[in-house]
Amino acid sequence: MALRHGYPTEDDIEDVEIGDFERMRDAVRKSVETADHLEDSDEADIQLAYRLADIIDEARASGDPDAIHKTAFGPMPTLHKVLTSLGLNPEGRDKLGLNSQEDDEDW
Numbered sequence: 085m086a087l088r089h090g091y092p093t094e095d096d097i098e099d100v101e102i103g104d105f106e107r108m109r110d111a112v113r114k115s116v117e118t119a120d121h122l123e124d125s126d127e128a129d130i131q132l133a134y135r136l137a138d139i140i141d142e143a144r145a146s147g148d149p150d151a152i153h154k155t156a157f158g159p160m161p162t163l164h165k166v167l168t169s170l171g172l173n174p175e176g177r178d179k180l181g182l183n184s185q186e187d188d189e190d191w
Contacts, residue, residue, distance in 0.1 A: 108137035108144075108163070115172040121182055122170065129170055136163040 112133050116122065122130070139159045143151040168176035177183045 108140045109134060112137045112163075112167070112172075115167065116170075119170070119172055121180070126170055129166055133163060133166045133170065133172075136166065 116130055116133070136159045140155050140163065143155045143159075146152075164173070167173045168179065171177050171180040171182050174183070
């Protein structure tokens with residue numbers, strides 16, 4: 085099964101295993117490393133994003149369906165909010181005015 089950008093297509097969804105996804109910490113690290121707008125004052129939120137990613141990765145690595153399910157109601161939405169506040173996802177970049185017209189054309 086080929087995953088596009090690390091995520092399954094609808095055709096692949098039935099064949100997806102938890103191990104097929106990139107580790108969340110690695111995804112957060114890539115986002116942080118490629119962001120040129122972050123400042124020293126963002127360090128606490130960056131560390132929070134890494135910790136939330138670790139919690140998600142630990143649950144996935146455990147293979148425990150209940151642990152994985154619980155992350156969907158705490159760490160995952162909280163991580164999304166942190167990434168948004170840091171401008172590390174499309175919503176956050178829009179809110180911070182970081183998307184240029186050129187970026188929009190790439191989509």
